Amino acid sequence: MIGQTKKPLREILEFLEGKERVVIWGCGGCASVFGTGGRREVRQLAEALSQHGKEVVAAVGVPPGEFTCHAPSLWERLKGYKEELKACQAVVVLACGDGLQVLQETLEEGFGLSRPVYPGVNTQGLMGGGPVSFQEKCRQCGECLLGEFAGICPLTRCPKGLLNGPCGGAKDGKCEVDRGLDCAWLSIYQRLKVLGKLEGLTRAPLFKDYAKEKRPRSLKVGQEG
Amino acid sequence: MRLDRLFEAGKFVVTVEVEPPKGTRVSEMLERAESLRGLVDAINVTDQQSSVMRLGSLASCHLLKERGIEPVFQLTCRDRNRIALQSDLLSAWALGIENVLCLTGDHVSLGDHPQAKPVFDLDSVSLLWTARRLKEGYDLAGNPLQGSPDFCLGAVVTPEADPLEPQILKMERKIRAGAQFFQTQAVYDPKAYERFTREIEGLKAPILVGIIPLKSAKMARFMNENIAGIKVPDGVIAEMERAKTREERRRKSAEICARIVQAVRPHCQGIHLMPMGWEDLVPEILELAGINP
Ligand code: SF4
Numbered sequence: 158m159i160g161q162t163k164k165p166l167r168e169i170l171e172f173l174e175g176k177e178r179v180v181i182w183g184c185g186g187c188a189s190v191f192g193t194g195g196r197r198e199v200r201q202l203a204e205a206l207s208q209h210g211k212e213v214v215a216a217v218g219v220p221p222g223e224f225t226c227h228a229p230s231l232w233e234r235l236k237g238y239k240e241e242l243k244a245c246q247a248v249v250v251l252a253c254g255d256g257l258q259v260l261q262e263t264l265e266e267g268f269g270l271s272r273p274v275y276p277g278v279n280t281q282g283l284m285g286g287g288p289v290s291f292q293e294k295c296r297q298c299g300e301c302l303l304g305e306f307a308g309i310c311p312l313t314r315c316p317k318g319l320l321n322g323p324c325g326g327a328k329d330g331k332c333e334v335d336r337g338l339d340c341a342w343l344s345i346y347q348r349l350k351v352l353g354k355l356e357g358l359t360r361a362p363l364f365k366d367y368a369k370e371k372r373p374r375s376l377k378v379g380q381e382g
Numbered sequence: 383m384r385l386d387r388l389f390e391a392g393k394f395v396v397t398v399e400v401e402p403p404k405g406t407r408v409s410e411m412l413e414r415a416e417s418l419r420g421l422v423d424a425i426n427v428t429d430q431q432s433s434v435m436r437l438g439s440l441a442s443c444h445l446l447k448e449r450g451i452e453p454v455f456q457l458t459c460r461d462r463n464r465i466a467l468q469s470d471l472l473s474a475w476a477l478g479i480e481n482v483l484c485l486t487g488d489h490v491s492l493g494d495h496p497q498a499k500p501v502f503d504l505d506s507v508s509l510l511w512t513a514r515r516l517k518e519g520y521d522l523a524g525n526p527l528q529g530s531p532d533f534c535l536g537a538v539v540t541p542e543a544d545p546l547e548p549q550i551l552k553m554e555r556k557i558r559a560g561a562q563f564f565q566t567q568a569v570y571d572p573k574a575y576e577r578f579t580r581e582i583e584g585l586k587a588p589i590l591v592g593i594i595p596l597k598s599a600k601m602a603r604f605m606n607e608n609i610a611g612i613k614v615p616d617g618v619i620a621e622m623e624r625a626k627t628r629e630e631r632r633r634k635s636a637e638i639c640a641r642i643v644q645a646v647r648p649h650c651q652g653i654h655l656m657p658m659g660w661e662d663l664v665p666e667i668l669e670l671a672g673i674n675p
């Protein structure tokens with residue numbers, strides 16, 4: 158899922174300086190799981206903005222399971238709020254950066270509406286776990302190497318993204334960069350050992366192909382590569 | 383003389399680490415290096431150690447080389463992608479620098495510019511491999527070079543890493559990638575070092591054992607608590623504790639270093655001193671250890 162945190166209200170109020178009529182748009186996908194843009198958070202932000210004198214012309218809580226980043230379902234929902242969106246001076250989006258941009262494009266392409274669109278969350282990356290705490294597991298490198306690492310991603314979970322073995326800085330199993338983190342490489346080593354595949358750790362070094370990570374990326378459904 | 387030639391000649395090699403200044407005033411670094419002339423075989427120049435921004439290792443090595451002092455160019459993957467790393471390696475060779483120590487480098491978050499973008503396009507092992515490709519006359523993309531370097535390539539290893547096995551696997555991987563010698567994390571317990579050498583019997587690469595003179599018992603305790611792979615035995619800490627004045631501590635520190643050097647000497651090909659400001663203690667350590675230049 159796309160991990161995310163709430164932006165401080167102060168920052169959102171700064172965005173909205175001089176803009177009185179506001180639409181808040183949530184997300185029933187990841188944002189509802191991370192408690193950043195579900196129906197409850199949309200309601201809470203609406204209350205907070207009202208208290209600061211804003212007129213919230215619509216506070217759109219999206220039902221669980223409906224993703225704001227998915228353009229077809231977003232468009233169906235947007236159609237019901239055309240007047241409010243026309244009337245507002247700004248939209249605050251409680252969804253990841255991806256959801257926000259899909260919303261902005263759909264607004265412009267669907268309604269020909271140009272409205273300032275502001276993020277109400279900080280997007281933190283692909284995370285797994287839950288229900289209360291999550292860890293980043295994958296940084297979407299475009300060429301998955303998990304088969305080499307017993308299913309633990311060192312690109313993401315080792316702060317240095319080392320591909321060829323531990324750095325030697327781990328102390329009591331904890332990472333030298335952040336003593337609160339387990340050293341990803343010790344986990345990889347232990348799992349490879351259990352799987353009887355330690356010989357992989359003495360092979361010719363692996364190089365990451367960053368061409369596979371060239372941005373921006375685009376793809377078609379079912380595409381190979 | 384470059385380090386591989388010294389190993390071939392069977393010399394017990396002594397290297398010392400110096401740190402470039404924060405700023406352009408190189409005089410003190412050069413004085414420190416000058417004071418070691420004739421006493422040590424080569425001087426390692428750190429590459430923005432602990433991710434603290436400083437004058438470059440390449441330029442510093444060049445200044446040493448110009449003065450006839452043998453440098454070991456420390457090169458980390460923290461700040462340069464593979465294009466810059468290869469370019470700096472070619473530049474080093476063009477400036478007459480022959481020894482390179484290939485390191486991954488510390489994370490930027492530990493230094494004085496934690497907002498910097500960490501690079502780590504390569505790591506110590508893939509950097510060694512890359513440097514060896516250059517030696518073979520090709521860049522990493524397979525393009526032929528017009529003139530190629532012939533480096534003596536080094537790497538680091540932590541003899542008291544815990545667990546040790548992944549460290550040894552990585553050492554083996556570094557040798558396969560092109561490492562010709564190793565410098566180690568600081569050793570304080572010769573017995574532990576000896577155990578390590580038994581574990582790596584099959585691996586044939588000269589090792590320079592890391593020595594950091596203790597400045598105080600407090601420093602020893604700090605390292606034990608915070609630095610991976612450094613284990614100062616209680617007895618050594620107690621010795622430092624008993625030394626009261628600065629002069630006593632310096633003397634005791636030199637004695638401890640010399641004792642470690644003598645104990646590990648049969649099991650290694652040299653030592654690598656990291657005096658961290660106590661460069662002036664190096665002659666005394668070497669003398670007490672009975673190492674003649
Ligand atoms: S190797 Fe790449 S795609 Fe696979 S988990 Fe790691 S970052 Fe994600």
Ligand code: SF4
Pocket residue numbers: 314315316317318319322323324325326327328331332333334339340341342343
């Ligand atoms: S301690 Fe482990 S996780 Fe942390 S940087 Fe080193 S190898 Fe990576």
